[in-house]
Amino acid sequence: MDNPVPPRPPGPGPRRRDRHGRGMRGPIAPPQVPLAASRAELFADLVQDSVERLERRWPQLAEVDFLVLEVPPAPGPGDSWNDEAVPLGGTVPGRDGRPSRVVVYRRPVEIRSKGREERSALVHEVVVEQVADLLGLTPEAVDPRYDGDEE
Numbered sequence: 001m002d003n004p005v006p007p008r009p010p011g012p013g014p015r016r017r018d019r020h021g022r023g024m025r026g027p028i029a030p031p032q033v034p035l036a037a038s039r040a041e042l043f044a045d046l047v048q049d050s051v052e053r054l055e056r057r058w059p060q061l062a063e064v065d066f067l068v069l070e071v072p073p074a075p076g077p078g079d080s081w082n083d084e085a086v087p088l089g090g091t092v093p094g095r096d097g098r099p100s101r102v103v104v105y106r107r108p109v110e111i112r113s114k115g116r117e118e119r120s121a122l123v124h125e126v127v128v129e130q131v132a133d134l135l136g137l138t139p140e141a142v143d144p145r146y147d148g149d150e151e
Helices: 039-057 059-063 106-112 115-135
Strands: 065-069 089-092 101-105
Touching: 039 059, 039 065, 039 106, 039 115, 089 115, 101 106, 101 115, 106 115
Parallel strands: 065 101
Antiparallel strands: 089 101
16 A cells, blocks of 8 residues: 655745755764864964963963953043054953953954964964063063064
8 A cells, every 4th residue: 555645734845855864964073173163263272372382481471361352442532543553462460369361352363364374473473472561571582483573
């Protein structure tokens, strides 16, 4: 005896094919593969790589918080930016038991860099400059390979 095919329910919905177990299951790539990482996560990894390079030479950086924020806060009254002066990073000295902080602003750095290699170099440059500011040193003293040339 034939099993009749049930009629398609009325409405605009598309027909769905039963794949009977064929096809992809689960994510395309495991979570540790960069395919699964967002741009923000990849950027945070660049900052972390830079910090780890500097911590080998400056162990006191283990006491500093490194943060990534999307954009810098808007300038206050009397302050202003132009295209060249938008900050790429900043520091917040520690006080009242709070650790010092180094902040890297993701969007301005991404806008000023073309490609992963250039972005990685600019992130390291920003981290070196901010650490130098925090420690009261020159960037060249913090990292002898510091170039300082953006373009």
